[in-house]
Amino acid sequence: MELCVALDLPTKEENLALIEKIKDYDVWLKVGLRTYIRDGESFLQAIKQINPDFKIFLDLKLYDIPNTMADAAESIMGLGVDMFNVHASAGRRAMTTVMQRLEKYENRPIVLAVTALTSFSEEEFHAVYESSISQKADQFAKDAMQSGLDGVVCSAFESASIKNITNEDFMTLTPGIRPFGEDAGDQKRVADVNFAKNALVDFIVVGRPIYQAKKPAEVIAKILAQI
């Protein structure tokens, strides 16, 4: 299991200061919407300048018509990131179109599909998808696998079932992790490191419990020790 640190701080300078503090650890860094919209490609380069071994997950959750998603995926190829994601609810044709467009590249990034956002409660999810989270997450995972993607973003609670109905190599990445039972914030379905480990999760994403800590490096060391 790998640890992916969410760079969700309010300014570029604060994110870079956090990266400096944790540069000696073998972790992935997650660049999300706010950071990428504000700081763009030069921020990705700044990460690599601090430590070229950092792997970058570009968490933009693409959702659009198939051709536009494939165009965006091809542009992402030029950024040199190691992983990005799309929404499974964009549909199988959209996901297949993205993967076909990337076929010609030898070293394409890992591509994941978002199943259910971990901030959804069952009720909220049902209002949008008219299904339970677990049923729909399983369905989205099958769709993503059949479309040629490498895995899904889901909560730790769906990981074991998804591995079961796809295969062990089909990756799961789970946000909503509170490593040692910290405050959930706006996340509705949170799990700790041990739960994620038992659920065969490949990547845990941790944001606030790390970047809001007085000593982020210590929290990372503790998580890595448990992994």
Ligand code: C5P
């Ligand atoms: O601070 P926290 O650990 O809750 O951060 C979780 C990160 O994972 C945030 O950057 C959030 O946007 C992201 N994320 C999520 N749920 C998903 C996909 C991504 O919380 N399904």
